Amino acid sequence: MSLLLIALFAAALIVGAPIAVALGLSSAITILAYGLPIHVLAQRGVNALDSTPLLAVPLFILAASLLSAIGVTQHIFDLIRMLVGRIRGSFAQVAILVSLIFSGVSGAALADIGALGRIQIDEMVRQGYKKNFAAGLTIAAATIGPIFPPSIPIIIYASVTNVSAVQLLIAGVVPAILITLFLMLQVAVMARLYDLPRDTVKPTVREVAAKAVISFPALLAPLILIGGLLSGYFGPTEVAGVTVAYALLIGAFIYRSLTLKAILDGLRETVEATASILFIVSTAAVFAWVLTLDQVPAKAGALLLGLSDSPFVLLLMVNLLLLIVGMFLESIAAILIIAPIVAPTLHAAGVDPLQLGIVFVLNLMVGLLTPPVGMSLYMVSIIARMPVHSVVRGVLPFFIPLILSLLVVTVVPAVSTWLPHLISQ
Template sequence: MSLVLVAVFVAALLLGAPIAVALGLASAVTVVAFGLPVHVLVQRCVNALDSTPLLAVPLFILAASLLNAMGVTGHIFDLVRLLVGRIRGAVAQVSILVSLIFSGMSGAALADIGALGKIQIDQMVAQGYRRRFGAGITIAAATIGPIFPPSIPIIIYASVTNVSAVQLLIAGIVPALVITVLLMAQVAVMARLFDLPRDTISPSVRAIAAKAVVSLPALAAPVLLIGGLLSGYFGPTEVAGVTVAYALVIGFLVYRTLTVRAVWACLRETTEATAGILFIVATAALFAWVLTLDQVPAIAGRWLLGISDNPLVLLLLVNLLLLVVGMVLESIAAILIIAPIVAPALHAAGVDPLQLGIVFVLNLMIGLLTPPVGMSLYMVAIVARMPVHEVIRGVLPFFMPLLLSLLVVSMVPAISTWLPQFLAQ
């Protein structure tokens, strides 16, 4: 049964079918071919979407869209430039820090690139950086977004593995900071080796204070979000709703840059993005159900535990698997298909569920930087108006800090588990 399922899926992908269509078609063909009840196709898809945590997905997408529509990203970028000053490689460092800040609003790598990419790359080119360097650091920094809360991939991972979404979101805070520090260290080294330009901005206390006042309402959005999660008063869905409400208030009453037409455009953009994500969620759940029916998770679990019962060895094996999968499969589909197969075995071997969730998502976010399916590459190519091969050349040096971050998070469980455990005391 599973062989038919995978064969139809691969054939559909090779014929150019979208990932969601390929997943649904492969599942439907298998259900019909093996005489399973046809009504299960609809039932399983509907059950997969009947999830309260998934309500956070469209709300976080809407919040990021509203904040982007206000034009606050430019204010935040200018504020961080003033704070960093005129060190060598300053604008590249600013791009990393701004990506960290904006990740507290968006929850998705492509959203970060869409909101910040043009600003980041144009500023670096204006300062004398190569365009491909600007594209590379923009893509690498965008991997912070899906790790730092709110994270749409983490919410989806939590929903399919029965892990607490709140704890998993909190678990992503320290790893995101690790990625940020290692990326900044890489830029610092490259600044000395390649004599990267200094920023031309002239920071002063008055300029910093003025820009901070303008940026403060927008900067309060991630503080509100993280504070709500850490306090335990809100779950992911409630926090997402509060963030949307806050964005509307500051957009209409503080910045006064939001209009009814702009909100309508944000709603349309959110609907389109959500439809694409949930279409994959529904069909991937059906695909995973057929695999479960054929006992693939149990077989995979026995196979993994037969190789080794050492948690670190198993985690490194899963890392290799996911790095390859991330090259050819869209990240949300990969989470929905592979997580239910490998997570039970690794949990049984002693891998902490929170650590596994962060490692899983980080692997697949690195996959966004790798051809042929790396969506971040194509997104930046569009934003920067560059050939994809030039974008790939630009991002290559930044694989080193990203893979090092992955290794550190894999080998040191406390990086993912310490903060949730501390807050639970």
């Protein structure tokens, strides 16, 4: 049964079917071929969407869209640019820091690229950076978004593995900061090696102070979000709703730049993005049910434990598996298909569920940078109007800090477990 399912899924992908269609179609044909009740398609698909944490997905998408529409991105960008100064490669460092801050409201790599990509790439090229460097840095920095809370992939991972979404979101804080530091270190090295340009901005103290005042409400958005999670007053869904309300409040009464058209555009974008994500969630649930019916999770678990019972060795094997899978599968689909298979085995072997969740998501975010299905590559290719192979060439140096971050998170469990365990005490 599983062989037929996987063969049909692979065939659908090869002919160019969307991931959700490939998952649903292969599952439906397999169910019919083995005489299973066809109503399972609807039942399993709907049950997968009956999840409170998933309510956070459309709300975070809407919040990111509204905050981008009212100019939060530009305010944060301008302030950090003034603060970093005119060190060599400073604008590249600004791009990394802005990605960290904006990730506190976006929750997705593609959202970061959509909001920041064109601004960053155009300005870096204007200052004298090579275009492929600018594109590569933009993609690499966007991987921070799905690790730092709020993170849509982390919320989905938590929903399919029965791990606390709040604790898992908090577990992403330190790894995201670690990725940021490694990326900044990489840029600092490249700045010396390749004589990267200095920023052209020369602000006065008064200009910096004025921009800080203007930017304060924008900077407060991620602080409210993180503070709500850390305090325990809000779960992922509640904090997503609060973030939307805050975006509407500052857009209407402080910045006064939020128009009815921007709200309608944000709602339209939210519906489209949410429909795409939840379609994958629904069809992947049916796909995973067929695999479970054929006892694939149990067989895979027995195989892994037969190879080794060391948590560290099992984590390394999962890293290798996910790096390969991330090259071919969209990240949310990969989470929904693979997490229910490998997570129970690694939990039983002693791997901390929080560490595994961060390792899992970080692996798949690296997959966004790798052909042939690296969505970030194609999105930046469109934004920057450059061929994909040039984008790939630009992103290659940034695999070093990303893989190094992945190794640290894998080898040192405390990087992802220390903060949530501290908060829960």
